[in-house]
Amino acid sequence: MPSKSSDTRPGASWGLKLAAFGTLLFLHFPMWIIFLYTFTPDETTYTFPLPGFTTKWFGVALQRADLWRSLTLSLQVATVATIAALILGTFAAAAVYRSNFFGRESISFLLLLPIALPGIVTGIALRTAIGGLDIPFSFWTIVIGHATFCVVVVYNNVLARFRRTNATMIEASMDLGANSFQTFRYVVLPNIATALLAGGMLAFALSFDEVIVTTFTAGQQTTLPIWIFSQLSRPRDRPVTNVVATIVILITFLPIFIAQKISAGSSETEGETK
Amino acid sequence: MMNNPSTPAIQFDKVSRYFGEVKAVDHVDLEIIDGEFFSMLGPSGSGKTTCLRMIAGFDRPTSGKIHLYGQDVSSLPPYERDVNTVFQDYALFPHMNVEANIAYGLMVKNVARQERTKHVDEMLELVRLSGFAGRKPSQLSGGQRQRVALARALINHPKVLLLDEPLGALDLKLRQQMQIELKAIQKRVGITFIFVTHDQEEAITMSDRIAVFNQGKIEQIGSPSDIYERPASSFVAGFVGTSNLVGGEIAKRTTGSEQTFSIRPEKIHIGSVSDNPASGMISLDGVIRDVVYLGLFTRYLIEIEDGVDLVVVEQNLKSTSMDVLSAKGQKVKLSWHQDHISRVGG
Numbered sequence: 134m135p136s137k138s139s140d141t142r143p144g145a146s147w148g149l150k151l152a153a154f155g156t157l158l159f160l161h162f163p164m165w166i167i168f169l170y171t172f173t174p175d176e177t178t179y180t181f182p183l184p185g186f187t188t189k190w191f192g193v194a195l196q197r198a199d200l201w202r203s204l205t206l207s208l209q210v211a212t213v214a215t216i217a218a219l220i221l222g223t224f225a226a227a228a229v230y231r232s233n234f235f236g237r238e239s240i241s242f243l244l245l246l247p248i249a250l251p252g253i254v255t256g257i258a259l260r261t262a263i264g265g266l267d268i269p270f271s272f273w274t275i276v277i278g279h280a281t282f283c284v285v286v287v288y289n290n291v292l293a294r295f296r297r298t299n300a301t302m303i304e305a306s307m308d309l310g311a312n313s314f315q316t317f318r319y320v321v322l323p324n325i326a327t328a329l330l331a332g333g334m335l336a337f338a339l340s341f342d343e344v345i346v347t348t349f350t351a352g353q354q355t356t357l358p359i360w361i362f363s364q365l366s367r368p369r370d371r372p373v374t375n376v377v378a379t380i381v382i383l384i385t386f387l388p389i390f391i392a393q394k395i396s397a398g399s400s401e402t403e404g405e406t407k
Numbered sequence: 408m409m410n411n412p413s414t415p416a417i418q419f420d421k422v423s424r425y426f427g428e429v430k431a432v433d434h435v436d437l438e439i440i441d442g443e444f445f446s447m448l449g450p451s452g453s454g455k456t457t458c459l460r461m462i463a464g465f466d467r468p469t470s471g472k473i474h475l476y477g478q479d480v481s482s483l484p485p486y487e488r489d490v491n492t493v494f495q496d497y498a499l500f501p502h503m504n505v506e507a508n509i510a511y512g513l514m515v516k517n518v519a520r521q522e523r524t525k526h527v528d529e530m531l532e533l534v535r536l537s538g539f540a541g542r543k544p545s546q547l548s549g550g551q552r553q554r555v556a557l558a559r560a561l562i563n564h565p566k567v568l569l570l571d572e573p574l575g576a577l578d579l580k581l582r583q584q585m586q587i588e589l590k591a592i593q594k595r596v597g598i599t600f601i602f603v604t605h606d607q608e609e610a611i612t613m614s615d616r617i618a619v620f621n622q623g624k625i626e627q628i629g630s631p632s633d634i635y636e637r638p639a640s641s642f643v644a645g646f647v648g649t650s651n652l653v654g655g656e657i658a659k660r661t662t663g664s665e666q667t668f669s670i671r672p673e674k675i676h677i678g679s680v681s682d683n684p685a686s687g688m689i690s691l692d693g694v695i696r697d698v699v700y701l702g703l704f705t706r707y708l709i710e711i712e713d714g715v716d717l718v719v720v721e722q723n724l725k726s727t728s729m730d731v732l733s734a735k736g737q738k739v740k741l742s743w744h745q746d747h748i749s750r751v752g753g
Binding site: 299301302304305306307308309310311312315319320323324 | 463464465484485486490491492494495496498499500501502511512514515516559560563
């Protein structure tokens with residue numbers, strides 16, 4: 134029986150509740166499958182119910198050097214790409230916000246383009262450029278590839294924050310004797326700090342799970358998503374892949390949760406995260 | 408003279424500021440005396456705020472020079488000028504508490520923390536906000552934010568303090584109270600205040616001198632009574648208080664010259680038609696067209712010729728609303744002393 138809630142709004146109908154739970158279930162079902170089969174003793178097939186329960190695959194995963202190499206590479210790439218995105222994105226947002234130069238709208242559009250373009254197009258473009266310029270594939274080619282879309286995320290967040298920040302504050306700071314650096318350090322930075330954190334976390338997450346662009350810019354190197362992708366051709370390793378996926382889910386859960394809290398706390402309206 | 412007339416606090420030397428085709432400030436010459444409370448008065452878009460921003464350093468003149476106590480500051484950045492500003496929207500730093508806001512100017516100059524605290528306490532006392540040091544700007548009322556902005560600007564002991572319509576956001580009662588307080592603070596600290604406003608009453612109440620701006624130029628500079636009693640142009644006469652402008656044939660008949668003159672509504676006396684004008688008085692016959700009873704005084708609209716009306720204000724010393732309202736349609740004789748008119752040209 135539908136009970137009257139203490140809220141003044143009438144409770145949702147059973148149909149709506151069912152639809153909502155159905156959608157959530159649909160979204161999360163694949164993740165639970167992965168989680169579940171992390172503990173299966175049967176390495177080749179997905180049988181339900183599980184034929185037994187084991188945690189041995191965690192031990193196996195721990196032994197795999199290739200896995201750890203790719204995980205380390207992914208973390209390093211994501212970190213460097215995020216730092217580059219934070220710096221470049223903030224500068225770009227500041228320029229577009231503060232000055233009214235010729236071609237400002239075009240710059241704004243060009244910055245947003247990489248995230249709208251299919252990854253495959255960005256990938257081919259980068260591959261052609263890298264090949265054409267005779268640049269050897271390296272850690273840095275991956276970072277450059279990732280930075281193209283990570284910059285956008287930071288740029289959007291910071292620009293949204295700038296637009297809500299009172300511009301006379303910057304004038305007030307200069308008026309009180311602070312030079313440009315001090316003004317940035319004491320007034321601008323504290324005001325955009327949460328936008329940087331939210332944008333940075335999103336950029337990190339985007340970089341960490343990127344496959345398509347990476348395929349074109351990595352050469353022989355293997356990032357974690359590419360490693361997982363290559364595992365598909367090795368059915369016997371399936372539980373190990375599941376272990377990795379589970380760990381990644383657990384690790385990403387935390388920063389996303391924190392980013393959400395921060396965004397909600399500052400009643401943020403950055404288009405990207407919504 | 409108690410001031411040294413050779414070094415004005417601020418000197419404008421043919422200063423212009425153009426925004427494309429728009430002449431926001433057009434060849435302005437101006438001297439602001441050390442220690443005075445100087446107001447820049449004018450409608451929006453008249454160039455007063457642009458002048459203030461050029462003194463602060465947020466804007467640079469297109470041509471001309473600005474001197475601060477003799478030093479050419481025209482091209483110095485804001486942080487190298489010994490001038491501080493109280494902004495219209497206060498521009499307090501929302502992430503800092505009151506104490507940090509006020510101490511900001513000292514902090515960026517690397518003044519020791521102990522010293523800072525001492526000066527902040529002094530400032531808080533000056534603006535009567537002792538005990539508010541730990542609050543965030545969002546926890547303050549409009550009037551309190553105003554005081555914090557003032558304290559923050561004064562802690563550096565600037566040579567000149569700029570105030571950009573700082574009372575605009577306050578309600579009438581608070582505004583009047585702050586007017587008195589600002590004036591008192593100015594007296595106490597002895598710093599030159601430059602106050603930008605579009606409110607003529609505010610300018611008259613507080614200023615030692617007023618510059619009236621119109622379309623990028625200064626129409627008149629003078630003491631409040633100069634500006635009010637002797638407006639130099641029809642614009643000043645109309646913008647500062649209300650004024651009757653009389654020109655053409657009537658001006659010639661009454662004063663012997665066609666030049667337009669201005670006469671304030673309260674200087675005109677309403678008499679009966681049979682009155683004989685005393686010597687030195689100018690008189691005109693008219694018909695009362697409209698009467699507005701305003702309690703303290705009554706405003707009459709009197710037609711002196713087809714289509715020419717004069718506004719006359721009389722205090723209700725003896726009359727009641729019944730008396731004044733029944734005056735509508737009456738023929739009267741208006742008179743005023745010839746010394747009370749100002750030639751405004753045209």
